[in-house]
Amino acid sequence: MNPIFSIYRNAFSGLSTPAWMLALVMLINRTGAMVLPFLSIYLTEVLHFTVQQVGFTLSLFGLGSMCGSFLGGWLTDKLGHFRVQVMSLLGSGVCFFLLLPLKTFVAFAPGMFFLSLIAECLRPANAASVSFYTSGANITRAFSLNRMAVNLGFSIGPVLGGLLATFSYQWLFLADGFSSLAAGLFFYFYFRHRQGHAPTTKTTTDTAPIRNSPYRDQKYVLYAVLSGCFGIIFFQFFSNLPLYYRQVYELPRTNIGLLFALNGFVVFSLEMILVYLLGPRFKLAHLISIGTLLVGFSFIILNWFQGVWMLYLSMFLLSVAEILAMPFMATVPVQRSDTSNRGAYMGLFNLSYSVAFVVGPYLGSSIITHFGFPVLWGFTATLATITSLGFWMLVPKMEKAQEPERVTG
Template sequence: MNPLLQLYRNAFGGLSRQAWMMSLVMLINRSGAMVIPFLGVYLTTELGYTLKETGAILSIYGLGSVCGSFLGGWLTDKIGHFKVQFVSLTLGGGLYFILLNLRQFEYMAAGVFILSLVNDMLRPANASSIASYAKPENVTRAFSLNRMAINLGFSIGPAVGGLLAALSYKWLFIADGATCIAAGLFFFLYFRAQQGHKPVIPENKADVPAVMSPYRDMWFILFVILCSLFATIFFQLFSTLPLYYKQVHQLSEGSIGLLMALNGLIVFLLEMIVVYLLGEKASKAMLVAGGLLMLGLSFVLLNLFGQVSILYVSMLLLSISEILAMPFMSTITVERSGLSNRGAYMGLYTISYAAAHVVSPYLGTSIIAAYGFSTLWWACGILTIVTALGFYFVIHQMEKQRFAKQAILADTSKLVSTT
């Protein structure tokens, strides 16, 4: 056991206290993440919405997420990540109590849009906060620590949510709202004293990118489009997979919650170790592309085997794909940005996921309604291959460009110092 314990100690070592406290905030917040994983099931079984109406509501949630990500990124550069995170957590928590009382489709659509907009203002602000509190050499591990906390919370939330849903769906909304507000209060009490903290600036000025708008950075825009394709496939986890578990395998809400919690548990246990072992040894292009191929395989397996046990194998592969891809996508975004435009870059990066929230549920449910689940899983498998190839090429070009710029700036710095 000693080598294993030492491995974990090395993987978690060297991270700042602020990074740990930020992760604790996200753990509190995500431990109450019960509504969204069960929203599709809630709308169809509790409120009697049709499959297309449910897909439309989930897509509206994604539309709000797009607007919230853009607004959050813009506000982060204007007023700072502290204020944006505090408002998002506390106001977003209160909105769950309002959503609990909505029944009519139009009111539900409006409520879901506003909730999503406020909640997803958190994403670019949180990412900018993590990057500012982390040492340059620990950025990927700082993001992984934050994701580890999110996934531990996500393993708790759906598991508890499945049990609460068996009693009454109203407890999902109450628990989600209460934990969001609790996370906001804890965040305020700790991080208000950290406002004088100065972000870590690399000693080597060659590591600081030139100021550029992400909307004029063509390579980064291509990267964002590929991230959105990845997220469109991955987010079947939250939209159509629960419906598949319920309608095809007749799993109960409790069993669905436990199965989805397995994703968070696997990521919690393995991500920091994988990032520590592979982060500096394998290229980001290879890791991200490999994650995409693993994701496609997780869905294709559902068509090849019909046993309930294959659901757990599929979830394992999906979780490994998340570990290989997501942390390094965040790092690539940080490396592409500078201190003055990090909010904008993180905002555009999170918009890629938010846009997938629009497309993914509606596209998934429409394919299911027209052709069935098996067609959807084959389509996911094919799309991951195309996206993996795109990622490999684009990330390789971005890394080449970054290293070339660093070499030029380093040579210029040496020339200035000698003169």
């Protein structure tokens, strides 16, 4: 036990107190994340939407996220990451309450757009905060700590959500709203007297060339496109995988909550230690590419084997893939930017995920409607293979062109 304890201690050591507090904010926020895992089921079983209406609603949610990522990155550079995070957390909490009386497709779908528009402003601002309060040598571990907090919350939220949904789905919206408000208030009172309230001024570093706009950085734009392809695959996890559990295996809501909780628990338990052990030993391109390939594999095996046990194995593999890919993917925009445009770079990175959330749910639901779930899982595996090759070839060229001090700690 001593060597294992020592590895975990070293993995968490050296991170600043504000970095831990940012992670705590995300934990509070994500513990109440109950709506999204059950949204497709709520829309089909309670509001009686068709599968394509569900896909369109989730795509509108993604469109709001896309606009929110762009807006959040721009506001972070203009107003500072503190103000943007406060507005996003408190505003999204109110939006969850406002969604409760909306029962028709015409009303609910736009409501999801505005919810995600406000909520997604948090991501680029929070990423800018993490990099602001963390030394360069610890940046990947700081992002992993943040994701670990998100996944710990996500291992709790769906389980509670599955239990609450057996009484009423309205409790899910209330819990999500109150957790967002609680996270916003905690963040405000802890960080209100700290730095980060004002937009950063442009500075020049010796290790990274200044790029005023990420949209003029051609390699980074291509990286964002590949990240979007990864997101199209991964976001089947939120949109169409719950429908698969419900319609093909007829799982009760509590079991679906447990499957989502498994993802959160695996990532929470293993991410920091794997980032600490693998980061210094392997190249970014290799970790990101293998993680991307494994995401596709976690879906395609649903076509090869049957049984509830396969659902748990698939979720475990998906969780490991998430660990291998996503924390290292978030490191690239930090390496590629400076303090004056980091919000914009993180905004474009998150924008790629938001575009994926526009395309992925509707594309997936359309494939399901016309061809069925097996074709969807085959499509995700094919796209994962192509995207993995893209990362394998592109990321080394980005590192070679920039030649920064590589972040692995």
